[in-house]
Amino acid sequence: MTGPLGWLLTAQLDVAGSPVLVREIVGNGFGLLSALFGLRRLVWAWPVGMVGNALLLTVFLGGVFATPQAHDLYGQAGRQVFFFAVSCYGWWRWSRTRRAGGPDAAAVTPRWATGRERLGLLAAAVVGTAVAYPALAALGSWGPLPDAWILVGSLLATYGMARGWVEFWLLWIAVDAVGVPLLLAGGFYPSAVMYLGYGLFCAWGLVSWWRASRTAGQRPDPVPPTYLEAVA
Template sequence: MTGPLGWLLDAQVHLLGAPVLVREIVGNGFGLASALLGLRRQVWAWPVGMIGNGLLFTVFLGGVFATPQAHDLYGQAGRQVFFFAVSVYGWWRWSRNRRQGGDAPAVTPRWATGRERLGLLLAAAVGTALGYPLLAALGSWGPLPDAWILTGSLLATYGMARGWVEFWLVWIAVDAVGVPLLLRGGFYPSAVMYLVYGALCVWGFAAWWRSSRTVRAATTPIPSTYSEVVA
């Protein structure tokens, strides 16, 4: 393949003596831009992230796309596909909210309800338990952490689409597992970006928490009589 696309698929640089695909760097750059836009609750977070998903999908399937790394991470590759699908939902939901809310942000942060949190925990446990043997059978390198990264990433992306403050905490848990896995696998740009994502998630969590408190304070009715105060 020739032209800019061919160059993007084939180009490599050397970092710390190891070959690194340019498309891994570019894909993670789009991912970082998507995270920053998500922190600011901008609709563009979704299509920008989808471009990164497409590029990173080719990175983690080295057996198909001839990457320099010796390991295939099927969970990492699979999550890019699911990211893309969930991002379509998030793009639609945030765009609808934006049309209905005028100049307001595309989503209003809120804490998940008790039932929603329970659902997240159950989905995390079941998804990881089911993903582990499947990824192991496919020959994924590091199937257990790969299964959690896949499951946690999907839950975090869904939580972002719903506007749950907790989605940032799920991302932090994903990053904590992902960094050592990617370092051992030789995916150095992705490991560095996971570290950056982790710091960004702390910032995003604080920002969305403040926003949720502001919204709650603005929507809490002010009692107008003494009887309402003591009721």
């Protein structure tokens, strides 16, 4: 394959004596930009993130796309596919909220999840990781247990972002805490650095959404119209 796309699929850089794919750097750049848009509650967070998902899918299937690391992280690769699907839902949900709120409205109003929603997240995290681990191990994924949590935790975080739950930042921090050592051990250095930086960014996002949720909770409810006003 020739042209810009062919160059993007094959170009490498030498970093500290190790080859690094340009598309891994670019894909993570799109991921970070998506997170920034998400922090600001902009609908663009979703399509930008989807471009990064497509690029990183090719990075983590080393046996298929002949990456320098030659490791197949099926959990990391699979989550890009699921990200794309969940992002379609998030894009639709945020766009609908944005249209309903008017030109100056945010695409989502942050709030803390209810107790029932948190239990649902916990149950999904435990069951999902328990199911994903043997599946990834059978596929030959490198580091199947941490890879399983990264897959499940990332999906839950993305879904939580679509719903506007403040907790999604905490889920991302938990994913990053596992992802950094795994990626460093596998030689995916740009992704490991991105995860580390993203963990710090998530702490900032958590504070920002927490404050926004408090502001939203302090807004007075609109005064209901009187009967005559409603009729008029």
